[in-house]
Amino acid sequence: GENVEQHPSTLSVQEGDSAVIKCTYSDSASNYFPWYKQELGKRPQLIIDIRSNVGEKKDQRIAVTLNKTAKHFSLHITETQPEDSAVYFCAASPNTGTASKLTFGTGTRLQVTL
């Protein structure tokens, strides 16, 4: 089955700096890669996703890159703000009808300091 590894487990940046979180996956059949943000005690919320036919996607201060050959994808947050502090999870899925489960990484706790 799919295995997703995520690094780093914790990340502390100063407000205004950039943050980068990296994930690798093992199943070459995976073609859908979402990122979720989870604040303490709350539900995971989808913040951005990318499909395998695209190498990069951007939404305001958030961008995701995908390298299918190397089987890794990354989340980039620019101009970080205190409200970006949360746990971020990457995930992968083959997204082929019945094979719809997401395999999640172990999470990155991002702390944005003033």
Add this chain to the structure above:
Amino acid sequence: NAGVMQNPRHLVRRRGQEARLRCSPMKGHSHVYWYRQLPEEGLKFMVYLQKENIIDESGMPKERFSAEFPKEGPSILRIQQVVRGDSAAYFCASSPVGGSNGYTFGSGTRLTVV
């Protein structure tokens, strides 16, 4: 649209009791997914259901756990004879078609076994 509704939000059970967790998908969504999140860990897939059908239960423990999604009413995740290790947050997600794009998670049920 009320979103994915889970209840109860918090559930305390003594060891050996049964726990029933409910999930009502978003309006128009007929596919439901259950995930478990242990403290300080990522989300682990448990089961994927359509109305009256279990599509993928590869993440469900073989004993004590069962899930259903009847023609009418919410999806139910049932845990019999709970043990301390079952203490976790259980999240439900729904989607309109059989794919993992755009999962919307509910707020979760936090089960505590004492």
